[in-house]
């Protein structure tokens with residue numbers, strides 16, 4: 139079944155990514171990581187006078203060090219940046235700096251660049267491109283493709299004046315939430331060594347956020363005035379950060395590399411976590427399950443440990459065994475749409491009518507919380523179709539193409555859905571909205587070509 143999902147998803151990728159594959163980048167989706175980054179960013183966004191829910195954060199699968207703002211209120215963070223940060227304050231320092239680039243209006247240059255590139259809607263570019271899921275939730279992490287607009291965003295350099303403003307205001311936001319600005323300085327200082335390298339060898343962050351000695355000195359001066367200058371990173375939050383770093387490393391690095399960094403002698407939760415992913419990647423299912431069980435034993439109420447165990451069982455073809463484990467994960471974290479999606483996917487994959495009916499409310503809930511989750515829409519449409527709810531299946535498919543940035547397919551399925559619902563019902567109105575918006579978007583696409 140998984141192969142089929144993969145094949146379907148890959149087919150869409152090819153359809154929807156006609157541009158240069160060099161510029162294509164994938165977005166990592168992981169419930170725990172997204173939840174954690176939001177915990178770090180939301181207080182800073184509030185301190186900057188922004189509404190957290192209107193700012194989107196995306197984790198890009200890229201081992202170089204970078205973080206950037208694209209298409210207005212979207213922050214993109216490279217996995218390489220998280221792996222390069224030594225503690226949570228360094229990551230939060232970079233976030234504070236990036237948040238000023240939004241709050242201080244530095245995005246205008248970006249918008250101009252988009253206009254110059256001849257694109258119609260900045261928002262539809264970023265969101266449309268960001269929502270195509272490839273292969274579903276892979277061991278608790280999903281991958282989506284990000285489009286050219288995102289790739290462009292990371293090449294737009296800020297001016298020195300803007301950089302300095304972002305440092306000053308970033309430090310202010312950190313102070314408002316009681317965090318020492320020294321993490322920000324430590325992180326930038328690490329990158330300063332790269333200034334002397336040839337451009338091709340520099341990490342993109344160094345090229346787009348010009349660093350110099352004056353900047354670091356200015357930051358140091360501000361930092362010393364902070365009442366939290368000497369405050370170390372919050373211990374619990376830092377532990378969570380180190381776990382996520384281990385999880386990311388296990389997911390992204392070669393298994394041998396991960397096992398060298400997190401040897402068996404290391405019995406910390408972070409090390410177990412890294413090894414779950416390393417063994418999973420090496421197709422050592424039994425060892426991966428052993429590590430997952432060690433995690434559950436250490437923290438029997440941690441939803442993410444059940445999530446990974448359930449995913450391993452599911453991907454190993456033990457779908458029935460995966461169900462109670464994923465159910466437990468959902469029960470422990472009912473707000474996490476990505477975990478609910480994994481549970482729904484497992485139920486749908488059994489191709490059994492009773493399971494399909496059970497999967498529907500779970501996937502409906504997941505799409506309500508995470509409407510950009512094309513994979514949840516895909517599974518929901520399948521469950522509807524199996525249970526004879528054809529109009530709902532068409533509407534879910536329309537939603538899937540709508541959030542995936544394929545307006546002509548979205549319009550076609552929305553039109554089909556409208557025929558199945560009574561005029562004026564919420565479903566009918568939603569289908570009509572999708573149809574009207576998507577037809578206009580499809581028309582714009584045609585004219586651009």
Ligand SMILES: [Zn+2]
Pocket residue numbers: 235236239296300301304346347
């Ligand atoms: Zn900057």
